[in-house]
Amino acid sequence: MALRVLLAIRGDDLAAWRDAFVAQLPDATFFSPENAPAEVDFVMAWRPPEHAFARTRVMRAIFNLGAGVDALLASPSLPREVPIYRLEDAGMAIQMAEYVLYAVLRAYREFDAYAAAQRESLWRRRPRIAKEAFGVGFLGVGVLGQAVARALAPLGFPLLGYARTPRQVRGVRMFIGAAMLGPFLRESRVLVCLLPSTSETRNLLSRELLAQLPRGAHVVNIARGEILCDDDLLALLDEGHLGGATLDVFAEEPLPRDHRFWHHPGITLTPHVAAVTLVPESVEQVAAKLRSIERGVEPAGRVDRRRGY
Numbered sequence: 602m603a604l605r606v607l608l609a610i611r612g613d614d615l616a617a618w619r620d621a622f623v624a625q626l627p628d629a630t631f632f633s634p635e636n637a638p639a640e641v642d643f644v645m646a647w648r649p650p651e652h653a654f655a656r657t658r659v660m661r662a663i664f665n666l667g668a669g670v671d672a673l674l675a676s677p678s679l680p681r682e683v684p685i686y687r688l689e690d691a692g693m694a695i696q697m698a699e700y701v702l703y704a705v706l707r708a709y710r711e712f713d714a715y716a717a718a719q720r721e722s723l724w725r726r727r728p729r730i731a732k733e734a735f736g737v738g739f740l741g742v743g744v745l746g747q748a749v750a751r752a753l754a755p756l757g758f759p760l761l762g763y764a765r766t767p768r769q770v771r772g773v774r775m776f777i778g779a780a781m782l783g784p785f786l787r788e789s790r791v792l793v794c795l796l797p798s799t800s801e802t803r804n805l806l807s808r809e810l811l812a813q814l815p816r817g818a819h820v821v822n823i824a825r826g827e828i829l830c831d832d833d834l835l836a837l838l839d840e841g842h843l844g845g846a847t848l849d850v851f852a853e854e855p856l857p858r859d860h861r862f863w864h865h866p867g868i869t870l871t872p873h874v875a876a877v878t879l880v881p882e883s884v885e886q887v888a889a890k891l892r893s894i895e896r897g898v899e900p901a902g903r904v905d906r907r908r909g910y
């Protein structure tokens with residue numbers, strides 16, 4: 602029997618996903634949640650509609666068409682036992698690296714201060730910041746975090762990472778366990794958040810945590826908006842403890858028009874574009890994982906539902 606695949610995808614690019622999957626898996630039959638049969642073999646999901654899985658039993662696996670599985674795991678109709686696989690890199694890592702490199706260099710080379718001086722026609726040189734003291738700290742050292750760290754490595758910034766359990770990352774000085782979070786933060790002149798959104802990371806970037814960063818530090822959030830306490834960030838910027846923030850993700854998206862982030866001079870924001878999902882690369886990767894399951898070989902990128910990523 603032909604493979605039965607449910608496309609539980611919310612967003613404008615459903616047609617592009619469908620076309621690409623049809624091209625990659627010509628032997629499959631595709632369904633939408635509205636016309637799905639009682640059983641399907643696989644599901645391709647991105648921010649699935651609430652009742653996407655209500656009428657359909659999933660026999661083999663669900664593929665999340667993005668890196669973050671928070672929206673999928675929050676789906677009220679998600680079946681309990683079926684394995685879930687997420688996208689790994691699929692063209693996102695290089696985009697994340699571009700984004701973070703820009704934010705780090707802009708902070709380190711003080712481009713905002715030079716832009717302000719230019720507006721006043723001021724020829725004012727600023728002393729070089731010692732690079733040894735300009736640590737770039739990663740909260741989240743998975744596939745994407747490691748790719749960003751690799752891209753930064755040739756520039757010579759001290760690269761730091763924090764993890765709760767022992768972990769080694771090439772070229773990154775790791776701080777392990779809750780007791781090392783403070784020392785990690787104190788050395789991070791730029792804090793890059795790449796954590797998944799789980800019950801444990803929600804509101805993690807609070808005043809208590811951010812205040813441990815050195816004075817003038819810069820926060821980059823390219824993970825999920827729910828991880829950051831907006832008011833705490835704003836307060837620390839207003840008090841001058843933090844030097845700036847580059848934000849791509851927000852608790853509410855689109856960011857409401859009256860949110861203070863829009864006009865705060867210390868904030869640079871972008872509309873969740875740090876790494877856009879590339880349809881051809883993603884479909885190719887998912888199709889390879891699917892074929893691997895068909896051959897009885899477990900593919901990489903399996904989601905641990907208990908941990909939430």
Ligand code: OXD
Pocket residue numbers: 666667668669670876877878
């Ligand atoms: C993702 C995203 O999780 O685009 O892939 O946010």
